[in-house]
Amino acid sequence: MSVHPDVRRMTVPQLLACKGHRKVVALTAHNVSTARILDDYVDFILIGDSTAMVAYGLPNTLSITLEQIAQHTAAVVRGTQRACVIADMPFGSYQESPAQAFRSAAYLLEHGADAIKLEGGSVMATTVEYLVSRGIPVLAHIGLMPQYVNTMGGYLAQGRTEESAKRVMDDAKALEAAGAFGIVLEGLAEAVAANISSAVSALTIGIGASVSCDGQILVTEDMLGLSGSRVPKFVKRYANLENEMRQAVERYADEVRSSKFPELQHCFAVKKD
Numbered sequence: 266m267s268v269h270p271d272v273r274r275m276t277v278p279q280l281l282a283c284k285g286h287r288k289v290v291a292l293t294a295h296n297v298s299t300a301r302i303l304d305d306y307v308d309f310i311l312i313g314d315s316t317a318m319v320a321y322g323l324p325n326t327l328s329i330t331l332e333q334i335a336q337h338t339a340a341v342v343r344g345t346q347r348a349c350v351i352a353d354m355p356f357g358s359y360q361e362s363p364a365q366a367f368r369s370a371a372y373l374l375e376h377g378a379d380a381i382k383l384e385g386g387s388v389m390a391t392t393v394e395y396l397v398s399r400g401i402p403v404l405a406h407i408g409l410m411p412q413y414v415n416t417m418g419g420y421l422a423q424g425r426t427e428e429s430a431k432r433v434m435d436d437a438k439a440l441e442a443a444g445a446f447g448i449v450l451e452g453l454a455e456a457v458a459a460n461i462s463s464a465v466s467a468l469t470i471g472i473g474a475s476v477s478c479d480g481q482i483l484v485t486e487d488m489l490g491l492s493g494s495r496v497p498k499f500v501k502r503y504a505n506l507e508n509e510m511r512q513a514v515e516r517y518a519d520e521v522r523s524s525k526f527p528e529l530q531h532c533f534a535v536k537k538d
């Protein structure tokens with residue numbers, strides 16, 4: 266990157282300044298071609314651990330490694346200029362201790378991330394404070410936490426009982442006090458998301474948590490119709506790129522088989538004399 270880039274990347278303080286003024290727009294990406302397109306439209310791009318599922322075909326988000334997320338982060342950074350880039354901390358890279366979390370988060374910042382995201386409520390407050398006080402902006406993630414799939418027994422919406430609603434509100438307040446600049450609210454009852462969004466000064470980013478959040482995020486493959494038929498209830502399909510890709514690939518296959526492609530314009534001629 267040049268010393269004086271014409272285009273400035275959105276910073277975490279600028280993201281936070283959106284609270285109460287305008288909605289924050291976010292999507293996931295893990296490669297250059299997608300990141301380059303998103304860069305013109307979103308405030309931040311998340312390299313989600315959902316990459317495990319949408320890019321690697323793994324059954325859940327648990328087995329993607331820090332090294333994999335770091336490489337996908339570097340790719341997204343190379344494909345973007347304006348969007349803030351936030352990397353998901355993979356399972357096992359931060360739960361052990363604040364020091365372990367710092368080492369992992371620093372590794373992701375070394376690969377170009379502007380901030381990191383980690384899952385967990387009050388239990389992560391000490392870790393969040395440790396990271397933020399040492400220069401690493403933290404986006405927290407509560408409600409439906411996919412890295413807890415084995416203890417939760419599934420991807421279940423949260424905040425639907427009084428007890429659950431109170432727990433999630435307490436988590437949000439603990440993370441705010443620890444210094445998280447934002448909190449992803451996933452799979453959360455609408456009223457609870459609304460209460461949290463007005464109770465905390467941190468930015469709330471919803472996914473399946475209603476329009477009351479300060480911003481929204483979705484997995485890009487889901488909203489583009491590229492992740493098959495089984496998508497979470499909270500996904501809205503803005504395109505059906507699977508159909509488009511099928512049509513294009515079918516046409517290519519037909520043209521190769523019928524020798525219609527390639528044509529002369531796609532070929533090199535021998536140089537004259």
Ligand SMILES: Nc1nc(=O)c2c([nH]1)NC[C@@H]1CN(c3ccc(C(=O)N[C@@H](CCC(=O)O)C(=O)O)cc3)CN21
Pocket residue numbers: 315318319326409411420421422423452484486487492496497498499
């Ligand atoms: N492609 C993709 N999109 C995602 O949004 C996503 C991932 N992968 N991987 C990690 C997690 C898993 N997510 C999920 C997966 C399934 C449901 C789901 O099926 N939920 C039920 C409701 C469950 C209940 O509370 O009863 C649903 O009907 O949507 C929700 C979130 C969200 N995250």
Ligand SMILES: CC(C)C(=O)C(=O)O
Pocket residue numbers: 293311312313314315316353406449451472482483484
């Ligand atoms: C959907 C977002 C919030 C996420 O954590 C992911 O993609 O991994």
Ligand SMILES: [Mg+2]
Pocket residue numbers: 313314315326353411
């Ligand atoms: Mg994630």
